[in-house]
Amino acid sequence: xxxxxxxxxxxxxxxxxxxxxxxxxxxxxxxxxxxxxxxxxxxxxxxxxxxxxxxxxxxxxxxxxxxxxxxxxxxxxxxxxxxxxxxxxxxxxxxxxxxxxxxxxxxxxxxxxxxxxxxxxxxxxxxxxxxxxxxxxxxxxxxxxxxxxxxxxxxxxxxxxxxxxxxxxxxxxxxxxxxxxxxxxxxxxxxxxxxxxxxxxxxxxxxxxxxxxxxxxxxxxxxxxxxxxxxxxxxxxxxxxxxxxxxxxxxxxxxxxxxxxxxxxxxxxxxxxxxxxxxxxxxxxxxxxxxxxxxxxxxxxxxxxxxxxxxxxxxxxxxxxxxxxxxxxxxxxxxxxxxxxxxxxxxxxxxxxxxxxxxxxxxxxxxxxxxxxxxxxxxxxxxxxxxxxxxxxxxxxxxxxxxxxxxxxxxxxxxxxxxxxxxxxxxxxxxxxxxxxxxxxxxxxxxxxxxxxxx
Numbered sequence: 335x336x337x338x339x340x341x342x343x344x345x346x347x348x349x350x351x352x353x354x355x356x357x358x359x360x361x362x363x364x365x366x367x368x369x370x371x372x373x374x375x376x377x378x379x380x381x382x383x384x385x386x387x388x389x390x391x392x393x394x395x396x397x398x399x400x401x402x403x404x405x406x407x408x409x410x411x412x413x414x415x416x417x418x419x420x421x422x423x424x425x426x427x428x429x430x431x432x433x434x435x436x437x438x439x440x441x442x443x444x445x446x447x448x449x450x451x452x453x454x455x456x457x458x459x460x461x462x463x464x465x466x467x468x469x470x471x472x473x474x475x476x477x478x479x480x481x482x483x484x485x486x487x488x489x490x491x492x493x494x495x496x497x498x499x500x501x502x503x504x505x506x507x508x509x510x511x512x513x514x515x516x517x518x519x520x521x522x523x524x525x526x527x528x529x530x531x532x533x534x535x536x537x538x539x540x541x542x543x544x545x546x547x548x549x550x551x552x553x554x555x556x557x558x559x560x561x562x563x564x565x566x567x568x569x570x571x572x573x574x575x576x577x578x579x580x581x582x583x584x585x586x587x588x589x590x591x592x593x594x595x596x597x598x599x600x601x602x603x604x605x606x607x608x609x610x611x612x613x614x615x616x617x618x619x620x621x622x623x624x625x626x627x628x629x630x631x632x633x634x635x636x637x638x639x640x641x642x643x644x645x646x647x648x649x650x651x652x653x654x655x656x657x658x659x660x661x662x663x664x665x666x667x668x669x670x671x672x673x674x675x676x677x678x679x680x681x682x683x684x685x686x687x688x689x690x691x692x693x694x695x696x697x698x699x700x701x702x703x704x705x706x707x708x709x710x711x712x713x714x715x716x717x718x719x720x721x722x723x724x725x726x727x728x729x730x731x732x733x734x735x736x737x738x739x740x741x742x743x744x745x746x747x748x749x750x751x752x753x754x755x756x757x758x759x760x761x762x763x764x765x766x767x768x769x770x771x772x773x774x775x776x777x778x779x780x781x782x783x784x785x786x787x788x789x
Contacts, residue, residue, distance in 0.1 A: 419446065419454070424464035427454045475510050476503070476518055484515070485522055493529075532749040533683040540747035542681035547739040547747075558735045559612040561652045561678060562642060565685075566621065567694045569701065570603045571712050572596065602709050606716060607633055609641050610690060611651075612732035614725035616641030620713050627663040634669070654678040656688070686749050687738060689731040693723060 419427075423444060430440045437455065441448045458464050476484070480503060487494055487502065496512040503510055519525070535543075572595070582592045605625070609616035617637040623629065642651060653675050655661045670677055685691055700719040706712040741750040 418466070419450070421464070424454050427451055428458050428464060431455050431458075475514050476508060480506065480508055481518060481522065484518060485524075488519065488524060533685065535683055535748060539681065539683045543684055543687070543742055544747040546679070546681045546684075546687070547742040551736070551739055551743070553736070555733055555736070558732045559729075560648050560650065561654055561732070562609055562611050562616065562638070562645075562647065563654045563688060563690045564607070564609040564616075564638070565656065565688055565690045565694070566605060566607050566625070566658075568603050568605050569698060569712065569716060571706060571709065602712075604709060604713055604716070607637070608690070608693075608720065609638060610693060610723075610728050611645050611647060612729045613645045613647070614728050615693070615720055615723050616645060618717060618720040620716075625660060627660045627665055630660045631666055631669050639673075650676065652676045652678050654680060654688070656680055656685070657682045686751075687742070689735060689738075692731055693728070696723065696727075 423446070426444060427440055427446070430443070431437075431451075435443075437448050437451045440446070441451045444451075454464055457467075461467065483502070483506070484499055487499065496515045499515045500510060500512060503515075516526075580592045582589065586592055605621040606618055607621055608618040617640065619633065619637055621629070621633070625633075638653070653670070655677070657680055660666065681687070697716065697719055700722075701712065701715050704715050706715050738750075744750075
């Protein structure tokens with residue numbers, strides 16, 4: 335043991351304070367692994383650990399018998415550089431220097447090396463501050479021109495891989511790693527994300543979506559409250575469970591509690607048809623066989639009109655369904671005409687415009703929580719959860735439907751989040767507040783040129 339250790343040994347033994355010895359890695363050198371304080375009458379533990387003495391900084395936490403908790407740090411001269419001095423300590427060094435004290439005296443009083451005191455004083459004399467000065471650091475591997483090239487390539491093709499970018503930079507004379515590419519993109523606000531799966535939109539679909547949004551932009555909330563929304567969906571027995579996350583320790587990924595049992599083809603599924611309006615959910619039925627035009631017309635006959643009567647829809651209500659071939663068949667159109675039903679003209683490939691998709695998602699989440707084990711239980715739970723959906727949820731979906739149309743216009747007709755971004759929605763709303771539908775196209779172009787995409 336060196337002289338410092340001998341001094342501390344005598345100091346601790348004479349005082350008899352309760353202490354606990356720790357290393358920089360927060361592992362206890364003496365005693366059990368748990369931080370239990372013990373009274374040490376000797377410092378013999380350091381004699382048996384000469385190697386650790388030179389490798390670790392020992393922190394002696396003095397407890398209980400002191401008027402206030404103190405921490406005494408003993409550092410061997412062979413150890414690595416310690417943390418920088420606090421701002422308060424630097425200020426005290428300067429203050430004492432201004433009173434005329436020498437560097438040696440200041441170092442002894444504050445427990446700081448003379449060389450450190452001198453460095454602090456010289457910095458204060460030169461820069462009139464003791465704060466850390468800006469450090470240059472290593473120069474960036476990729477120049478500003480290279481960053482612009484990377485951003486240009488990523489903007490042109492978001493599916494570009496890091497390997498492709500590394501090869502392109504290497505051909506330009508800059509050799510970097512994939513980590514450097516990733517860090518550069520993150521500094522530019524670009525991060526790697528999973529691409530969302532959306533319906534394929536052809537130019538004709540995009541134009542139809544824009545036309546639909548412009549035509550109905552001026553519709554009031556009362557107009558949308560008079561619409562009966564409908565759609566079909568498939569519910570897997572074990573489908574949505576695949577998205578669940580678990581909290582677990584390392585190397586316990588195969589513990590039964592941390593796994594999700596899977597079966598081939600999802601374990602089975604059921605097809606559902608349902609409808610809803612701003613006043614609440616309508617009927618939900620299971621489609622047991624493969625649906626065709628005749629079966630679809632039978633479903634409408636037995637469930638659509640009863641749902642309208644149960645929800646007390648106003649006269650002149652409008653029926654919405656998508657452009658599935660069964661829905662647009664000549665026989666189906668004739669049936670709707672004979673029933674004197676007004677149908678909302680719907681753009682193809684636009685499930686994101688149908689608010690019932692939000693209810694389907696809510697239904698599937700609620701069903702997955704109950705973990706049905708067979709098709710019969712799955713159907714029963716679906717019916718129960720559908721009936722539990724509050725009417726207020728349905729009303730809010732319909733009430734905010736104009737936000738969806740705003741987002742479609744702002745996104746130039748492409749698939750968009752149903753709610754849209756708040757900033758994008760509000761800015762466009764303010765811009766088109768007093769504009770009729772005929773001038774909406776010119777208005778949106780002006781808005782885009784002025785504010786950009788809003789992303």
